Amino acid sequence: MSTAAVTDKRHSTLRAASLPRWTPWVIAAGSLVLGIGISMAAGLDSQVQWGLIAAVLFVLGTFGVAARVEGRRQAKDRVATSLVWVAFLLAVVPLVSLIWVTVVRGVKVLDVYFLTHSMGVVADTEPGGGIYHAIIGSLEQVGLATLIGAPIGVLTAIYLVEYGRGRLAKAVTFFVDVMTGIPSIVAGLFILSLMLIFEMQPFGFAGSLALAILMMPVVVRSTEEMLKLVPNELREASLALGVPKWRTILKVVLPTSVGGITTGIMLAVARIAGETAPVLLLVFGNPFINNNPFEGAQASLPLYIYQQFANSAGSGAAFDRAWAASLTLIAFVMILNLVARGIARWKAPKTGR
């Protein structure tokens, strides 16, 4: 008898009433309905306001229900969880709607013809034409910028993490920080001033130089973080085998972190692929196909989008082309991201048995 009483008591302290798993969904649905109802009654017509009211109701409702059934500690836990969910939705909703709008408007003229023809014989106000020249320009400018910016950035990061001590390293870190904050138009103006000194006309590579300036600090920062993640024990293990430091870095440190470094570079590439300002200043834009980045004006995707909006006097055909080019640019950046993830996973240190 007495043992039974003891076990009963145990149960009562360890077990507590808990809400069924579907509760959050019911509360979410309820607060959505209620939110819409309140908004309609109050005559609010902004859907953003509806959503915000529903979100507040969701958090409050979760707390109220959980506090009543499960107790205060569990209620706080649930409120924290629902706040995280609300924040997540607030972040995701604009992103998804942006992609949605771009896809819906972009697919109208996006086809093989569009991807393989330039604007050479088409006025900006007329339908037809395409973005081949802009794709070529973007690929060449971004590619050259990456060839310059990525190696310099990675080497700088290696210097800072593996060798940098004292004043020089501090100075380099400081300048990298300053460079991170340079607005892209300023990088463009800097190269433009050089071009003016040498009396040069706009050309693709000038844009690459400005993009490389924008890319470098991003690469330095991300590579630095990745190198710092490599455990010191691996460096010491290699050094203790009598491997020189430079080979240790090349054969042990870099392979261990190459996945993360590539991801960082890809993200930096994605960032500069969307830059418009320096390209506008330095590459100028060109409706014709120009395969040579070292001579003559070129186009680029972001610049093309801007010019289609700006120079078309409100023509619907130009707007369609701008959206289609935007979709292409987003797709390009997404593919880069996927490639980066693939490389990171492929190169990640292996742990399996």
Added chain:
Amino acid sequence: MAKRIDVSGLTAFYGSHKAIEDISMTVEPRSVTAFIGPSGCGKSTFLRTLNRMHEVTPGGRVEGKVLLDDEDLYGAGIDPVSVRREVGMVFQRPNPFPTMSIFDNVAAGLRLNGNYKKSELNDIVEKSLKGANLWNEVKDRLNKPGSGLSGGQQQRLCIARAIAVEPDVLLMDEPCSALDPISTLAIEDLIGELKERFTIVIVTHNMQQAARVSDRTAFFNLAAVGQPGRLIEIDDTERIFSNPSVQATEDYISGRFG
């Protein structure tokens, strides 16, 4: 092969902090010498001065002499990279290279140094793994990552990696402290075999281990926290554990402090 180590008046610093002071001792070839002493008395620091790994730490600085068969490791013109090829090291935590397979881990020292013949590599890897008593456990999965092994296997992999470059001396910094008793026993047996070929120095916190594996034992201590560590005495292991000549050694061994 195995070489004698002769240390005289060795002092090591981390920046301005003096970690160990005025240490002198001789380590005979083909013997096992154990370092014991309370935490923070500078055993690891001293061990790392023996293959010039101490200076890898920022601010690391050494005064004094370490003779390896009459050649001063800290003499002018000595290349620390060459020193480390002759004095190998095994660390407290097993640290196989995570991007490399078991085979590549063992071959790493040779490959990264670039001085090997391709035809010999297979033999050297097999010999080293056998030398580390690991061959039978891994011979069917040499191409699998080394990080997939158990902790004890990883540590023996690290030993195989260290002996693959044929050093004269093998330094081990608490090689068993992260391992279970069975793996510890495996490594202790291994040390008994390795001393036929190498001069071995091992840091250990385990008194029984020092008694089991070593021929000579050195006791380190520090006067107070923040003071540099010193060598209190070094003697035959039997004597240290039965009849040490310094009272502090006896107190430490019998568990009265530390």
